[in-house]
Amino acid sequence: MTEYTGLEIAVVGMAGRFPGSSTVEEFWENVLAGEVGVRRFTDEELDAAGVTAQRRAEPGFVPVGGALDGIEFFDAKLFGYSPRDAAVLDPQQRVFLECAWHALEHAGHLGGGAEVGVYASASVDTYLLRHLWNNPAVPGGLQPLDLLLANDKDTLASRVAYHLDLTGPAITVQTACSSSLVTIHVACQALLGRDCDIALAGGVSIRPPVHEGYQHTEGGILAADGRCLPFDVDAHGVVAGNGVAAVVLRRLEDAMADGDTIHAVVKGTAVNNDGAGKVGFTAPSVNGQARVIRAAHDLSEVDSSTIGYVEAHGTATPLGDPIEVAALTQAFVHPPSACALGSVKALIGHLDAAAGVAGFVKAALAVGHGVVPPSPYFTAPNPETGLEDSPFFVNREVLPWPGDGPRRAGVSGFGMGGTNAHAVLEEPPSPEPMPPGRSRHLLVLSAASEQALEQSRKRLAEHLAAGGHELADVSHTVRTGRRALRHRLAVVAGDRADLTGAWTGSGDRRDVVFLFPGQGSQYAGMASQLADEEPVFRAALDECAAHLPFDLHEVLADAERLTRTKYTQPALFAVEYSLAKLWQHWGVRPVAMLGHSVGEYVAACLAGVFGLRDALGLVAARGALMDALPAGAMLSVPLGAADLDLPPDVCLAASNAPNLSTVAGTFEAVGRFEESLAVTSRRLHTSHAFHSSMIDPVLGEFAALVSEVELREPRIPFVSNVSGTWITDAEATDPGYWARHARAAVRFSEGLTTILANGPANLLEVGPGNVLSTLARQHDLTGSAAYGSLRHPREDKHDLDTVLAAAGRLWIAGADVDLGALTADERRRRVPLPGYPFERARHWVDLPGTAPREAEVVEEAREREVAATGDLAVITGIWQELLGIASIAPDDDYFELGGHSLLATQVLARITADLGVVLPAAAIFEAPTPAKLAARVEQLRAHEPEQDDEFARLLAEIRDMSPEELRAELDRERDAQEISQS
Structure with a gap:
């Protein structure tokens, strides 16, 4: 050796x-x-x-x-x-x-x-x-x-x-x-x-x-x-x-x-x-x-x-x-x-x-x-x-x-x-044997165009079909060793890779919002496969278990005990908190959060309102107090909260979607209300009438418990279930708020509307099942998307299938996902894979004496400019000539077309010479399309006096300047503008 x-x-x-x-x-x-x-x-x-x-x-x-x-x-x-x-x-x-x-x-x-x-x-x-x-x-x-x-x-x-x-x-x-x-x-x-x-x-x-x-x-x-x-x-x-x-x-x-x-x-x-x-x-x-x-x-x-x-x-x-x-x-x-x-x-x-x-x-x-x-x-x-x-x-x-x-x-x-x-x-040293990888692997590809992405997919599929590399190593290489470009593909693979069912897209929804489900989404064995294969998740779950008065791991595997509220609520909190920690380890940081009922405690803990030990203690106490109350009923009704005509003995428990609500009360009261409805409703499998008047007996005791805990102002914004709007510092640090939170209706639909008002986002359900992502899709998600982290109990899937699929789809959508962190705890090998399929086009100046293609392009652009009329046509013609592109649309971006700051000075000089309007040096940065630049020209014309002597003098000076002199003058103007703005 x-x-x-x-x-x-x-x-x-x-x-x-x-x-x-x-x-x-x-x-x-x-x-x-x-x-x-x-x-x-x-x-x-x-x-x-x-x-x-x-x-x-x-x-x-x-x-x-x-x-x-x-x-x-x-x-x-x-x-x-x-x-x-x-x-x-x-x-x-x-x-x-x-x-x-x-x-x-x-x-x-x-x-x-x-x-x-x-x-x-x-x-x-x-x-x-x-x-x-x-x-x-x-x-x-x-x-x-x-x-x-x-x-x-x-x-x-x-x-x-x-x-x-x-x-x-x-x-x-x-x-x-x-x-x-x-x-x-x-x-x-x-x-x-x-x-x-x-x-x-x-x-x-x-x-x-x-x-x-x-x-x-x-x-x-x-x-x-x-x-x-x-x-x-x-x-x-x-x-x-x-x-x-x-x-x-x-x-x-x-x-x-x-x-x-x-x-x-x-x-x-x-x-x-x-x-x-x-x-x-x-x-x-x-x-x-x-x-x-x-x-x-x-x-x-x-x-x-x-x-x-x-x-x-x-x-x-x-x-x-x-x-x-x-x-x-x-x-x-x-x-x-x-x-x-x-x-x-x-x-x-x-x-x-x-x-x-x-x-x-x-x-x-x-x-x-x-x-x-x-x-x-x-x-x-x-x-x-x-x-x-x-x-x-x-x-x-x-x-x-x-x-x-x-x-x-x-x-x-x-x-x-x-x-x-x-x-x-x-000769190279013999490769060190690698341990077996996880049971599932995320494969990703990206390219600058859809065509190049498809070529990359075909090349990788052929390479995988030929064998030779461990799938875990291929996954590691494409996740950590490639440049992330706009058009993207992701697929989760097990024993073999099939790239035909991959997700593709080129979204720009960077912001991620965490959604935390509440009671009712739990099931026996939830996230057990994730705990087996993801050390970060397992470590967080063990940390939660250390602060609970029962064996968390036994409860998570016991379907009967998970029907008891005293176990359900802290178990849900532990799984959701651990899952959030895993997402954060993978680089996914929420800009905002929204929990459903007990899910809001996870949001508050991550935001720093509660310490982990205090949050688990309160959730466990909350669950135990509710578990000791008389049983009650809850009913899902396909009507919006405003459309419900509730009797005094039935309470609105949750406003879940524009056309979906939950009501709660005694078995008798809920039964009578159900019979009165003209729409088909569904009885929920819950032990108590949560968020109803049946919770009132424990509110005082619970508020007293909360008052013993240090409450801090949130560092990450989250939406209140009580108001359906952003929680305030005063509410988050008020023990009375958390008592009201247990009693008031969950304004999930209103809260989601509040979040969506901030613009497109990636809504990530951080918990078992897909209840909240399903509810989210019943809202207007134009520009947004919702994903689940863990499988539904009736799905025949591995936990990693769902969570890795969500990671891949978030990455496709443009969210910040640290793909390298997905397997940072295990050693993998970087392996040679098919290279990027460059989309080459002819860019050449032919030898003198031949018919240069570039000159033809320029001449065509000039002919179009002469034949056309209007500022937009002139500006478009200047761009086509100076960028060397035969066809430019009104909304094409200057910098995406390959323009740069040095060329911008020539563009502005030509506009000044051809249209008689002096644009500021920063104009092309502020208005980077022909249409926007034409609008700036029209705006300047509307606000400046008609060709007075000073303007005529300035225009004459600019027309007489050499390109170097003009560039220096524009640089001085840009610097002066930046100083004045600062």
């Missing part, structure tokens, strides 16, 4: 797109099969890349490369870009942004909560140079600074940190061809130095036009025939490729403690530079490479004889390959009997700034799967390399890992100019 030093780094996630493969999994399949992603381009592809017939006919032109298809497509809406801004964003930055999302998702760490650092590299941006600069097809309104900001390599890491909300260091690393392997080294050092807890490291190299081919020159590094053959006798150069990859790293001890899936372990990394010890700046150095490899071995504390594979830099050049083999031979102080060499460049080409991470991913997969990847192209070694006299060889077929010790591999990356990097990888 491997012993760890505490300095190891775990590879817990990876993602990438390479020539010929769109995922890491597909990439690995191609590696094992020897599938080459480098290919010859078609005439159509060369035409689109602007390659003329004259150039194609030139000697040495090679129409071959490792192209990354689809780089013009991007999920702009997901990342908050307008089509205009997306079109000018460097495709390297777009593709790396999506790759970073998938890598963190693969690791199960996209959900946030940890300090995540970003370390990234990119190649020279040819999109800016070839496609954008001096191209009339670039969308209008963009300044040179805008183009630079969208294409500067320096912004790569920061852009990822911004869009993924990552708060660790964000550092762009540039060391030529070794850049992305150096990012991994820097990330490892940052983790060991505690700069971050998780690190995303990688690189991207996309140099459009990617289907252009290249010009071979004799003695150059580019292969004459479009084949890259590292270490082979026929090797004569490299082929350019395009690609992206990123890995997610953690300190090994943290990854193991958190149950991360570990794909490989980084034992150590090293970097250095050749200095001047070589024949030229671009030449490699044996000594420099050997020193960095040996340093990595020393830092890793591994014997070089235990390394079974090296993913070489392997450029297949006559100079580079012999130097690399010489450096390896010199660096391996204790040479192995045999060590395989390979280079991913043979399959996907040289990825420049992304080459190192591509090789790192290949080596990590190799040690993880325990196979040595093949180099099928290989025929015989280049005699200049000296391979035949070294311990190194190039294998043509997949080989089992040599030796009996831990599988170890080296990865080299050498940059032009002499910055060298080397990493030593080891």
Whole structure:
């Protein structure tokens, strides 16, 4: 078994797109099969890349490369870009942004909560140079600074940190061809130095036009025939490729403690530079490479004889390959009997700034799967390399890992100019066995659109059908390791996951109101399964039991004793209080509460009016006093309280719904009233006539008991059963109120109406059954919804089915639910799952000389603006032009369309120029739709004098301002407005 030093780094996630493969999994399949992603381009592809017939006919032109298809497509809406801004964003930055999302998702760490650092590299941006600069097809309104900001390599890491909300260091690393392997080294050092807890490291190299081919020159590094053959006798150069990859790293001890899936372990990394010890700046150095490899071995504390594979830099050049083999031979102080060499460049080409991470991913997969990847192209070694006299060889077929010790591999990356990097990888530790999970699991998914959500559902369903992961681990991963987006899905699964019956929605009802049921909702065994599987609930229930004069757990299981009021009321309180504590542990905090009869005591206790011990004592005393009274009857009547014509000996006990009430009295009085009704009523199974005059004999004694208890003002608002409105501090702290509460009719319907008047809410019944949620649905719940926490006694369900379903539906509705807390007490594993289905659309500025789609969009927008009339049409046309969106509706939100504050200055300047109205700098924030902005324009026109001299002067000044001057002026106006408002 491997012993760890505490300095190891775990590879817990990876993602990438390479020539010929769109995922890491597909990439690995191609590696094992020897599938080459480098290919010859078609005439159509060369035409689109602007390659003329004259150039194609030139000697040495090679129409071959490792192209990354689809780089013009991007999920702009997901990342908050307008089509205009997306079109000018460097495709390297777009593709790396999506790759970073998938890598963190693969690791199960996209959900946030940890300090995540970003370390990234990119190649020279040819999109800016070839496609954008001096191209009339670039969308209008963009300044040179805008183009630079969208294409500067320096912004790569920061852009990822911004869009993924990552708060660790964000550092762009540039060391030529070794850049992305150096990012991994820097990330490892940052983790060991505690700069971050998780690190995303990688690189991207996309140099459009990617289907252009290249010009071979004799003695150059580019292969004459479009084949890259590292270490082979026929090797004569490299082929350019395009690609992206990123890995997610953690300190090994943290990854193991958190149950991360570990794909490989980084034992150590090293970097250095050749200095001047070589024949030229671009030449490699044996000594420099050997020193960095040996340093990595020393830092890793591994014997070089235990390394079974090296993913070489392997450029297949006559100079580079012999130097690399010489450096390896010199660096391996204790040479192995045999060590395989390979280079991913043979399959996907040289990825420049992304080459190192591509090789790192290949080596990590190799040690993880325990196979040595093949180099099928290989025929015989280049005699200049000296391979035949070294311990190194190039294998043509997949080989089992040599030796009996831990599988170890080296990865080299050498940059032009002499910055060298080397990493030593080891196989991952065996996963620690996890205990069985709960019997039920909540699976959740979210996406930015309904279509993407459906695609996510299909992908996860297929993954689950194929098996391979424990359902508890899948549930843990999707709940804690994914970003919560607007469109959501949730389903509760038992032995197997069936996603066809999932709940979906995209609500924005954030507020939650707790509803606590009263006597009559209890049943034997209520919440018993919850107590078995939820430690938080069980602990709260045990705490309640410690303050009661009877064995609570025995009572909860005894149907007969639960018919006795002296047991029923405290048992209900204990279950509801414990359930509320569970919900609070899950992050669900009520903005308000409403109890039904004894349920109001739970609300008051949670609000701080009573301490738990006092609340339980009062509820137990209340139940005992009522239990000693003569029996009575209660009747449910399908009429509203105002529609009842009650005789003197029958009391209104509860106003439950607009057309449902409960009355109470003696058996005789209630019987006579029942016979007089023209509607069908229902006798309730209760032992006493609660909330009627039959309670009067105990009110004085109960008030005296309440007066002995400390009563405090409520910290959470709740509605009074007595008044049907918000309880006041004076009422909550008055012992007489609690005596009246036992006698007065329960104004539940009025109380619910009071709560709903505050706006849409999630009504959560916190107690057994679904009595209150059923009553709530008899009210006007427009915009609101009601959910139960525990099953009805006649339902054949597990307790977790109901409570987890409620948690999922609350989350779908937009309520704050801490999905990670649902199983915070048990250790689970994060497992790789299908990634987000990006909804990519074409956002591209074509090469000069072609018919740019963007220019057509702008021209169409202008034509519509000229043809239309009115302020709304003009404003809409300005938005369409500057945002690059062909169709914008009057109520579309500027910021949801991808607008931002810098572009807002141009929008306001255009409105001023075209409509002659000066809007304040904050106008677009206060009126973020075309319709609202048009209304602001009309409002300003109505309150300002007609074009007086001062206004004409101001308008003339604005029209003469440059965009930079106007932006500065608007910023000054906005600052002045903010100061005046504060």
